[in-house]
Amino acid sequence: MSPAAAELHQMASLGRLLAGIVHEINTPIGSICSNSQVVQRSLEMLPALLEEGRPESLEQARRIIGVCQNLVGVDRIACDRVVSIVRGLKTFSRVDKDEPHAIDLNQHLRDTIKLTAAEFRSRVTVETDFGDLPEVECYPQMLGQVFLNLLVNAGQAIEGEGAIVVRTRAADGEVHISIADNGRGMTPEQQARAFEAGFTTKPVGEGTGLGLSIARDIVEERHHGSITFESRPGVGTTFHIRIPVRQTRSSHA
Secondary structure, three states, X not given: OOHXXXXXXXXXXXXXXXXXXXXXXXXXXXHHHHHHHHHHHHHHHHHHHXXXXXXXXXXXXXXXXXXXXXXXXXXXHHHHXXXXXXXXXXXXXXXXXXXXXXXXXXXXXXXXXXXXXXHHOOOEEEEEEEOOOOOEEEOHHHHHHHHHHHHHHHHHHOOOOEEEEEEEEEEOOEEEEEEEEOOOOOXXXXXXXXXXXXXXXXXXXXXOOOHHHHHHHXXXXXXXXXXXXXXXXXXXXXXXXXXXXXXXXXXXX
């Protein structure tokens, strides 16, 4: 490849990477925007309810405060996600030297699922079937990026109403996470190219083709695990992620 062609290739890769980052940030930002509208409407109702002072009015005010507190908690998770995505840029330049640490993986998945509420609205339901897991050593921010990408992809693959099922199990020193949807599925040709950087089944402007390629790097290179899938057109797709419960320190030197 000539120097000029190499430079153009590098610029195109950087453009796709930046587009992918914008796409990743869109979901948590959408969650924050949606929640802020609900909080604003709720707060506008409070003065009148408190001024009335009737028991039923005060009870409604307490319920509104509870809703606002819950949404603020979700926004905190969304803000952490945006920060983690920005920090995740170091992943691709291999600057991130942090050691993996143990987390509650089921809770990590619950937090990630909360971020998809604004993306899915009531159109897609997310069901969970979590097994008993030991604490898992991982890079939480990177793994959260994988989960968020797979969940958003699953929701976008569902036309109209549908469901996503997230399961976790532990066996033989590793954890198995599966994310299944009942969406449109992939053709054999699409399946063969699924992890290819730049390939996407989404319409122009809706996908960068980076998500699965990056997910594979995070799972296989950073966590020494595996990511596979099975898909049937018109039936749906299930992704399987398997990572060791403990990461070998020597591999992160």
